[in-house]
Amino acid sequence: MGTEEVSVQIKTTGGSTENLNNVEPGKSSEFRSYDSGTVTFTIVVKDDIELVEIVEMDFCSEYEIIVNEDNAIITISTGIE
Secondary structure, three states: OOOOOEEEEEEEOOOOEEEEEEEOOOOOOOOOOOOOEEEEEEEEEOOOEEEEEEEEEOOOEEEEEEEOOOOOEEEEEEEEO
């Protein structure tokens, strides 16, 4: 939903780090799986604007992280698998 390309760094409390680079506006990245616990999403918008969202991930839940047109982060729990 954003208007600029973004890159996302994902850090879990277990010490894992993943990067999703060059996600185009209006597109989504592939799904990723993480251990439950605290996950920090650091999103860098093409204009070097850095957004940070910390989410407590529940066991067996799916989440959607959206960067909207105002470059704000929206986190939505989409339910239990």
